[in-house]
Amino acid sequence: MTLLREDPLHRRIGADIERRILSGDWAPGDRVPTEVELMADYGCARMTVSRALSDLAARGLVVRRRRAGTVVAHPPVHSAAVVDIPDIQAEVEGRGMAYAHALLKRTERAPAAAEGWMGQGAVLELETLHTADGAPFVIERRLISLVTAPEAEGVDFAASPPGGWLLRQVPWTEAEHRISAVAADRDTARALGLPVGAACLRLERRTWREGRGVTWAWQTFPGAAYDLVARFSPARS
């Protein structure tokens, strides 16, 4: 018999179990049937239900332990959300506005004390203003390690902004983002055309490659211009 256009069996089994959990039929802490029982229920091999349960465990809906069995997970106290960190050019153009950028500063220097995690070699310091329909959209200050990413030295960042170039050219293995609200200082206010003290959204990003610092960037948006939206998958912990 051919089952046309159906989901794989392991996913249908997983969805069935998920439905019972979300409907409240199986409450947090309840025991989920064992693999052998489910194997009989669904009339399939043990590997198939095993995969279904493994996927649910990876998504945090159940907790599996040897001997103790599989139980419905408790909803987390901490939740996590996935935030889209957009490419600025794509973001501006996605709103139907004209994108442009200007390189305000480009210097090579030794890292300061607070920048020691980027390594001891020289760093490239850049300052770029991104505009949407001519109005300031974000001011970006960025350090690039010339030890980890030496090819950055020869790049013309006046022609193409550093964010996209880095993402495309320099692989990284780890990153940390910090999102905060800050009051515009004098330089930021002037660059963005805001009053001093205006609320701005700051996105700070640090990336590493195999443990060595690649780049450290601060992007400051006028508070009124920009939101980060985090759509949520029902992950639990």
Place this chain on the structure above:
Amino acid sequence: MTLLREDPLHRRIGADIERRILSGDWAPGDRVPTEVELMADYGCARMTVSRALSDLAARGLVVRRRRAGTVVAHPPVHSAAVVDIPDIQAEVEGRGMAYAHALLKRTERAPAAAEGWMGQGAVLELETLHTADGAPFVIERRLISLVTAPEAEGVDFAASPPGGWLLRQVPWTEAEHRISAVAADRDTARALGLPVGAACLRLERRTWREGRGVTWAWQTFPGAAYDLVARFSPARS
């Protein structure tokens, strides 16, 4: 032969392939050997390499297509970060400070026009101030649908703040977070003890259960007091 304390074979194979990708040995766009080839390379069954490659594909390091084979994925232009949305009480106590909260407002009313997505029944409106060592830490305004979560009507939110209760008691299937920087308006400034116009970080959260609105919350933090940190796994798209 017993292999003591080793990782599963499929994970060792996946780590090996990941290493070749991250080291640049296999570049984006390069073809990864087929399952049959890898099966011979590692001397194991096809299901084992299949699982290793599936896991890498789920993490976005490779793209798999029938007939075309498996290729190393291109790094994404858009990246995504996982943000921890902490429970406020845990966050405050994690910093070694004393947590307290006060219920400033509690009313039951019909939803306004902009709140129509929460359904047509009554909503509960709450306003809670959370403090750390006696200083305002966050002001929270929250609507709860009494249609979707009728059990909220009998809860004493002066005794336990609504955030934790909702997470524990009301399962939800979907959520959206919006992170922005705002200037404190008069009410917010008074509640948080800030000057009007001070930069604040706002976290807006909406949750649904099976398509029906559960709750809509705005949490406003003094900008100086709070950052959201997003640690990044090397997910790609």
Place this chain on the structure above:
DNA sequence: AAGTGGTCTAGACCACGCC
């Protein structure tokens, strides 16, 4: 001691998408 999940095998059939 025994039950549970975790992994692995060898083989099979199928769906998809280039050729």
Place this chain on the structure above:
DNA sequence: GCGTGGTCTAGACCACTTA
């Protein structure tokens, strides 16, 4: 067509943990 990944099976052995 035909090569590739996607899935499924029936069985096996093992590791871990609790009773």
